[in-house]
Each structure stands twice: as C-alpha cells, then as structure tokens.
Amino acid sequence: MPHTRDFGSIRSTADFARYVGLARTTVSRVLNGHPGVKRSTIERVQRALEQTGFTPNAFAVGLRGKGAAVAGICMENLLTPPMVAKLALLQKRLRARGFTCLIEVLAAGESRKVVQHFQAMQASAVIFIGHFVPAEIAQRVAELRRRKIAHVLIDQANIAGANSVSFDRAGAMHLVMNHLLDLGHRSFGLLGMDHPEQQTRDRLRGITEALTARGLDPAAHTRSLDHLEPRDNDFTFGRALARAFARLEKPPTALVGVNDEVAIGAMLALEEMGMKVPDAISVTGFNNQDICQMTSPNVTSVDQQVEATIEIALDLLEEQLEQISDQPVVRMIRPTMIARQSSGPVPRRAT
Amino acid sequence: MPHTRDFGSIRSTADFARYVGLARTTVSRVLNGHPGVKRSTIERVQRALEQTGFTPNAFAVGLRGKGAAVAGICMENLLTPPMVAKLALLQKRLRARGFTCLIEVLAAGESRKVVQHFQAMQASAVIFIGHFVPAEIAQRVAELRRRKIAHVLIDQANIAGANSVSFDRAGAMHLVMNHLLDLGHRSFGLLGMDHPEQQTRDRLRGITEALTARGLDPAAHTRSLDHLEPRDNDFTFGRALARAFARLEKPPTALVGVNDEVAIGAMLALEEMGMKVPDAISVTGFNNQDICQMTSPNVTSVDQQVEATIEIALDLLEEQLEQISDQPVVRMIRPTMIARQSSGPVPRRAT
DNA sequence: CCGCACTCCGGACACGTGTCTGCTTCCTTC
DNA sequence: GAAGGAAGCAGACACGTGTCCGGAGTGCGG
Numbered sequence: 001m002p003h004t005r006d007f008g009s010i011r012s013t014a015d016f017a018r019y020v021g022l023a024r025t026t027v028s029r030v031l032n033g034h035p036g037v038k039r040s041t042i043e044r045v046q047r048a049l050e051q052t053g054f055t056p057n058a059f060a061v062g063l064r065g066k067g068a069a070v071a072g073i074c075m076e077n078l079l080t081p082p083m084v085a086k087l088a089l090l091q092k093r094l095r096a097r098g099f100t101c102l103i104e105v106l107a108a109g110e111s112r113k114v115v116q117h118f119q120a121m122q123a124s125a126v127i128f129i130g131h132f133v134p135a136e137i138a139q140r141v142a143e144l145r146r147r148k149i150a151h152v153l154i155d156q157a158n159i160a161g162a163n164s165v166s167f168d169r170a171g172a173m174h175l176v177m178n179h180l181l182d183l184g185h186r187s188f189g190l191l192g193m194d195h196p197e198q199q200t201r202d203r204l205r206g207i208t209e210a211l212t213a214r215g216l217d218p219a220a221h222t223r224s225l226d227h228l229e230p231r232d233n234d235f236t237f238g239r240a241l242a243r244a245f246a247r248l249e250k251p252p253t254a255l256v257g258v259n260d261e262v263a264i265g266a267m268l269a270l271e272e273m274g275m276k277v278p279d280a281i282s283v284t285g286f287n288n289q290d291i292c293q294m295t296s297p298n299v300t301s302v303d304q305q306v307e308a309t310i311e312i313a314l315d316l317l318e319e320q321l322e323q324i325s326d327q328p329v330v331r332m333i334r335p336t337m338i339a340r341q342s343s344g345p346v347p348r349r350a351t
Numbered sequence: 352m353p354h355t356r357d358f359g360s361i362r363s364t365a366d367f368a369r370y371v372g373l374a375r376t377t378v379s380r381v382l383n384g385h386p387g388v389k390r391s392t393i394e395r396v397q398r399a400l401e402q403t404g405f406t407p408n409a410f411a412v413g414l415r416g417k418g419a420a421v422a423g424i425c426m427e428n429l430l431t432p433p434m435v436a437k438l439a440l441l442q443k444r445l446r447a448r449g450f451t452c453l454i455e456v457l458a459a460g461e462s463r464k465v466v467q468h469f470q471a472m473q474a475s476a477v478i479f480i481g482h483f484v485p486a487e488i489a490q491r492v493a494e495l496r497r498r499k500i501a502h503v504l505i506d507q508a509n510i511a512g513a514n515s516v517s518f519d520r521a522g523a524m525h526l527v528m529n530h531l532l533d534l535g536h537r538s539f540g541l542l543g544m545d546h547p548e549q550q551t552r553d554r555l556r557g558i559t560e561a562l563t564a565r566g567l568d569p570a571a572h573t574r575s576l577d578h579l580e581p582r583d584n585d586f587t588f589g590r591a592l593a594r595a596f597a598r599l600e601k602p603p604t605a606l607v608g609v610n611d612e613v614a615i616g617a618m619l620a621l622e623e624m625g626m627k628v629p630d631a632i633s634v635t636g637f638n639n640q641d642i643c644q645m646t647s648p649n650v651t652s653v654d655q656q657v658e659a660t661i662e663i664a665l666d667l668l669e670e671q672l673e674q675i676s677d678q679p680v681v682r683m684i685r686p687t688m689i690a691r692q693s694s695g696p697v698p699r700r701a702t
Numbered sequence: 703c704c705g706c707a708c709t710c711c712g713g714a715c716a717c718g719t720g721t722c723t724g725c726t727t728c729c730t731t732c
Numbered sequence: 733g734a735a736g737g738a739a740g741c742a743g744a745c746a747c748g749t750g751t752c753c754g755g756a757g758t759g760c761g762g
Contacts, residue, residue: 011718012717012718012719013718013719013720014718014719022740022741023740023741023742024719024741024742025720025721025722025740025741025742025743026739026740026741028719028720028721029720029721029740031720032720032721034721036738036739036740037739037740038738038739038740041739041740053467053470053494053497053498055467055468055470055471056471056718056719056720057414057471057473057717057718057719058410058468058471058472058473059409059410059411059413059414059418059472059473059717059718059719060410060414060717060718060719060720060747061471061718061719061720062410062719062747063408063410063411063414063717063718063719063746063747063748063749064718064719064720064721064746064747065720065746065747066719066720067410077439078435078436078438078439081432084429084435085429087429088428088429088456091454091456092456095455100453100468101454102451102453103442103452103454104442104446105439105442105443116404116406117406117409117451119404119406120406120407120408120409120412121409121410122408122409122410143404146404147404235641235644235645261645264645265645268645268646268647271647272647290586291642291645293586294586294612294615294616294619294642294646295619295645295646296619296622296623296647362748363747363748363749364748364749364750365748365749373710373711374710374711374712375711375712375749376710376711376712376713376750376751376752377709377710377711379749379750379751380710380750380751382750383750383751385751387708387709387710388709388710389708389709389710392709392710407748407749407750408747408748408749410747410748410749411717411747411748411749411750412748412749412750413717413749414716414717414718414719414747414748414749415716415717415748415749415750415751416716416717416750417749417750703762704761704762705760705761705762706759706760706761706762707758707759707760707761708757708758708759708760709756709757709758709759710755710756710757710758711754711755711756711757712753712754712755712756713752713753713754713755714751714752714753714754715750715751715752716749716750716751717748717749717750718747719746719747720745720746720747721744721745721746722743722744722745723742723743723744723745724741724742724743724744725740725741725742725743726739726740726741726742727738727739727740727741728737728738728739728740729736729737729738729739730735730736730737730738731734731735731736731737732733732734732735732736
C-alpha cells in the first residue's frame with residue numbers, strides 16, 4: 001500500500017507505461033488521441049493517469065516541436081490598475097487560444113535578456129505593455145522582425161517599424177479640454193503634464209491643439225508648476241501642485257490632471273483649503289480608475305478602453321502568425337470621456 | 352549584405368557554429384564557460400552571439416536537465432492592489448534567485464490543469480496566492496507532496512498538510528476593535544463581514560474575541576446588514592450598507608469594514624447624508640491600500656505587510672528545496688494598524 | 703628532430719517525446 | 733480450421749543540447 005502511492009518515481013512515459021502494463025507507444029497514442037486503440041485500453045490509461053497524475057515532460061514535447069504555443073509578455077510595471085487589467089485580460093485571452101504566457105516585469109536595460117529568454121522558449125509572439133526606453137525597444141522590435149517572431153506594442157506608438165496599438169491620448173485631451181471650454185473655462189492649471197515621456201507629451205499636444213483650434217493661445221491660457229514640486233508619489237504631487245496653484249494671485253479655474261492620482265490629490269488639497277470642487281474650481285483626471293467613483297465629488301476622467309485595446313492587439317498578433325508583413329501596423333484607440341461631478345461651470349467671478 | 356542579416360535560419364548551436372566557423376562542441380564550451388578555449392576564440396563567439404542574438408533552445412537545455420529552475424505561481428485574481436503587490440514582489444525575488452516564473456490566474460476547478468502544466472514544465476516549486484476552494488487546494492497540496500515538489504500557500508491557512516504563510520486577520524481585528532473600544536465605541540456596524548470565506552470568518556472571529564475579552568456580548572454590540580444588500584461592487588455595497596445603518600433608529604457609532612473599498616463607499620454615503628466622519632460616526636477599513644490616503648478624511652486601516660509575507664514564503668520554499676519535510680509549516684504574519692482620520696472618539700450623545 | 707602542451711574537431715551518447723514501420727498476438731468470422 | 737482484421741508491441745529516428753573522448757593540428761622548448 002505505501003509503495004503504490006510513491007508516484008514520484010514515474011518520470012517518463014516509459015515509466016508510466018510500465019506502471020500501466022502497456023507499451024510506451026500505445027500510451028503515447030492514447031495521450032495524443034490517435035485512433036486504433038481499444039476503448040477499454042484507453043480507459044485503463046486514463047484511470048492510471050488520474051491516479052498517478054502523470055504528465056509528459058513539456059520540454060521533451062516542446063523540443064519535438066509539438067508543444068503549446070508560447071507568448072512572452074513584457075510589462076513596464078504592475079503599479080497601476082489599468083496596467084494590471086490589460087495584463088490579466090491579455091493572459092486570459094491568450095490562454096483561451098492555447099498559448100502559454102511568460103510574463104516578465106522589466107527594468108530599463110533588461111529587455112534584451114528577457115526577449116532572449118522568450119526566444120529560447122520558442123515564443124511565437126512577444127507583447128510589450130507600457131512605455132519603455134524608445135531606442136532599446138526599437139532594437140528589440142528589429143531583432144524580433146529578423147527572427148520572424150510576431151510582436152505588438154501596447155501603449156507605445158512612434159517606434160519605427162513596430163506594430164502597435166495605443167490609446168489616442170491627444171484625442172482624449174481634446175475631449176477633456178472641449179468639455180471644460182464648453183463649461184466656460186479659459187485658464188487651466190496643468191498637473192504633471194511636464195514630463196518627457198512620450199505618453200505625457202501626447203497629452204500635452206492634445207491640450208495645445210484643442211486650445212489653438214478655438215483660437216486661444218496655449219501659453220496665455222495654461223500654466224504648469226510641475227518644476228516647483230518633487231514628484232515621487234503622484235498623489236502627494238497633485239496635492240502640492242494644487243496648493244501652489246491656489247496660492248497664485250489669479251488661480252486657474254480648472255486643473256487638468258495627467259492621471260487620476262494627481263487629480264484626486266489636488267481635490268483633497270483644495271478641499272482642505274476650503275475651495276469647493278467644482279463650484280470654485282474644476283478638476284479632471286485620466287484613466288478612469290475605480291477610485292474615480294470612490295471620491296467625493298467623483299472624478300471626471302478619460303476611459304482607456306482596455307478591452308478594445310486588447311482585442312485589437314490580439315487581432316494584430318493573429319495576422320502576424322498567419323503571415324508576417326514588413327509593413328508595420330499602427331492602430332489607435334478612440335478615447336471616451338466620462339463627465340462626473342469634479343468638473344462644472346466656471347465660477348461667475350472669474351474671467 | 353541582405354543575406355548576412357538573415358539570422359532567422361540559425362536555429363541550433365550547429366547552425367550557429369557553422370556561422371562562426373567552429374565546431375559545435377567548441378561553441379558549447381564557450382557558451383557554458385568551460386576552460387580550455389583560447390581567449391581570441393571566446394571573443395569571436397561572443398561577437399557572433401552579439402550579432403545574431405542566438406540563444407540555445409531552452410527546451411533542449413531543460414530536457415537535458417540543466418535548465419533554469421522553474422516556479423509556478425497560482426493567483427486567485429489580479430483585482431486588488433495587495434494581491435498584485437505580492438505577485439510583483441515574489442516574481443522579482445524569485446527571478447533574482449534564478450527562477451523562471453510561470454504565472455496563472457485560476458478560476459475554480461482549473462487548479463488541477465494548471466498544476467499539471469507546472470509539473471510538465473518541471474517546476475520545483477508552486478506558490479498559491481489568495482484564497483481557493485479548500486477541498487480543491489488540499490488535493491493539489493497532497494499531489495505536490497507526493498511528487499516532492501515544494502509548495503507554499505500565501506493568505507490561506509487551515510489547509511491540512513499545507514505549508515502556509517498568512518496574515519493574522521483575527522489578530523488584526525483585535526487591533527481595530529481595541530482601537531475603537533478605547534475611543535469609547537460600544538455599538539458596531541459590520542460591513543461585509545458576513546461572508547462564508549475563511550478570510551472573512553477569521554476577521555469576524557477576531558471581532559467577537561475582542562469584544563468578549565472586554566466582557567461585552569458580541570450579539571448585543573454588533574450588527575450586520577449584509578443580507579439586505581446585493582454585493583457586486585464592494586464600493587457600492589459599502590455605500591448601500593452605510594445608508595441602511597444610518598436609517599436605523601439607533602445607528603452604530605462605528606462602522607467596521609471588511610476591506611478599504613466598503614469603508615470608503617460607506618464614508619461617501621455618510622457624507623452625502625450629512626453625517627461627518629469621524630465626528631458623528633467612525634469608519635475603519637482593511638488592507639491599507641493607497642486609496643486610504645486619497646480620501647477625505649483618510650482611512651484608518653490594517654496593513655497586510657506584503658514584504659514580510661513574501662520574505663517568509665521564500666524562506667519556506669528554500670527550506671523545502673533543501674530538504675522536504677512531512678511536517679507542514681504554518682507561519683502567521685503579525686498585523687499592524689494605521690490609525691488615521693476616519694476613526695475618532697465616540698460622540699457625546701451616544702451611549 | 704622529438705616531445706609536449708594547448709586548441710580544436712568530429713563522433714558519440716543521453717535526455718523524453720511523438721511518430722513511423724514492421725511484426726506479433728488475439729479475436730472474429732466464415 | 734483458415735483468413736483477415738484489429739490491437740498492441742518493439743525498434744527506430746528526430747528534435748537540440750551538454751558533455752565525454754579520442755584524435756588531429758599547431759606552436760614551443762629542448
């Protein structure tokens with residue numbers, strides 16, 4: 001009895017076949033669903049499979065070339081909810097399509113090693129989620145192209161030769177600015193928009209475009225105090241910026257946040273200083289995270305459309321798996337704005 | 352020139368060796384750092400390695416038994432920040448120790464398939480993070496023991512035979528209750544504590560223990576309205592519960608939340624109804640997520656000690672990798688409470 | 703010129719699997 | 733009892749790698 005429970009010694013189909021009392025080839029036929037095996041034999045194998053929990057060595061199967069398809073996922077980080085949501089959804093969908101996912105969180109400079117690891121695991125697709133060092137990522141893309149491995153960049157456009165699907169951040173800021181302009185606002189404080197990262201610059205471009213489209217000079221109607229405050233935690237950063245804006249002689253009537261965290265930090269600071277949102281001043285966020293609904297007032301924000309993004313990324317991958325194209329494919333996701341309580345009409349007293 | 356760039360045809364060390372102009376065995380020596388190779392030859396190989404980006408097939412290496420160690424991580428979900436934080440930290444630490452991590456998010460009933468996959472990948476350790484169906488997880492643990500694969504359960508104790516490290520939720524509620532009792536509170540509304548999951552029952556046990564330790568009858572001093580409201584989104588759930596409590600003839604003076612979301616939902620509902628927190632009523636959360644600091648007033652909560660948890664889990668794994676023990680190891684993490692603005696002295700008018 | 707150390711080559715094996723082929727065994731059917 | 737088909741067996745090969753081994757080539761010192 002104790003000995004029959006020691007299944008640790010079964011380390012190969014040969015061992016397992018011995019245990020069942022069949023030839024290795026016959027067991028292999030059953031495992032791979034080949035015809036020409038008696039029903040009773042199939043059941044015998046399956047029973048033994050159930051008892052021992054034996055599983056063929058994935059390395060040997062993969063070596064033979066018949067293994068499960070592998071996809072590598074590179075993450076910038078796991079710090080923000082939208083980031084995690086994209087990962088979770090992507091992994092779920094890929095698994096449904098028979099992919100095994102390798103997930104790695106990268107620091108700058110590690111991409112080469114990680115992609116080589118994916119390559120060693122015979123990955124047929126590599127997905128990058130988030131923003132990486134452009135020169136580095138461009139090189140990875142070039143390498144993947146040379147090796148004819150499918151790739152998609154999520155949330156990072158403007159990489160030469162890369163297939164990408166990314167959110168139209170400039171267009172999103174058009175929506176936010178038009179919303180605020182329609183409410184009568186003309187002076188805007190920008191929270192965290194002064195950052196060299198491409199994703200932020202896209203937002204800033206959207207802001208200036210929206211203003212000039214209405215004949216307003218961005219320089220005259222916007223103001224940024226980012227350089228005056230340290231940015232370690234976005235929440236406290238927004239808090240400090242809002243304080244600084246409120247202390248100005250002529251504070252802006254609307255604060256436009258680069259993300260939800262700075263917006264919420266700003267709202268709290270304003271409330272502490274006795275300035276009602278949105279009666280005295282409006283605030284907008286970006287990303288439409290769950291917290292936007294958990295504050296009082298809740299936060300006007302922009303939805304990233306995670307599901308649509310992932311679906312399109314999967315389409316791109318599928319196309320490449322069929323036939324790889326030299327022409328990079330770039331897709332943009334159309335943004336949606338959710339107007340909530342934190343944005344309201346411009347107060348009377350202001351211009 | 353175009354031909355020299357087609358490195359896609361190099362699919363094995365043999366191909367690569369041909370490209371460099373060396374024997375396969377010599378290249379292999381270089382790749383594995385063996386002695387007896389001239390410095391100039393080593394450099395030649397490394398240059399070619401740089402150019403082509405060639406990497407040995409991980410399946411073949413793994414088949415030979417010399418591959419990187421593999422660890423499988425089973426996640427309950429990726430929905431809450433503490434959950435993601437644990438995953439991120441664990442993966443980072445494991446990678447530093449030379450492990451390749453396989454990460455899977457499980458639905459109920461999938462554990463068998465996933466663990467078999469890990470086994471097929473020759474995983475030497477499997478980590479479960481979160482709460483799973485007890486009977487199912489117990490069976491997985493038993494199987495892993497039989498196969499002499501190391502395992503650790505994070506956040507789920509009380510599984511027979513399992514090694515686990517989990518947060519002392521009962522002890523955490525002692526801290527919260529003593530904090531509120533010291534502030535003079537005697538009537539408590541429980542938010543979301545009426546749930547069959549073990550993690551929640553532990554919390555509830557802590558509450559009743561803390562009360563009886565002070566000679567108070569839990570039945571007389573606590574009240575739950577969970578059964579009256581649907582629970583889909585914790586935030587709106589907390590909101591609805593707080594409304595219901597506030598409408599009672601004698602509302603409790605403190606609301607004790609099962610997590611931060613319900614606490615924050617409750618706080619917003621109270622504010623909407625004109626009840627100041629904590630002047631009119633106190634509210635506490637659980638998990639100490641970042642949002643706790645992003646609300647006004649910010650939220651008294653309990654810290655899960657993610658880092659300590661992960662470090663201990665790694666210790667447990669390391670012990671098992673050296674020598675596997677029949678005796679299950681169970682570790683508890685001592686909780687810490689962070690008192691913030693949402694909890695204050697009991698109002699005068701109340702008993 | 704010989705011997706020796708140092709490099710490198712080419713061949714061989716093992717790892718565990720899927721699959722092909724030829725062969726044996728057994729059962730069914732007439 | 734013979735024919736024939738179905739089922740299973742045994743052997744072989746390939747996949748790509750790490751490693752061991754004997755042998756060949758080169759350069760150096762004596």
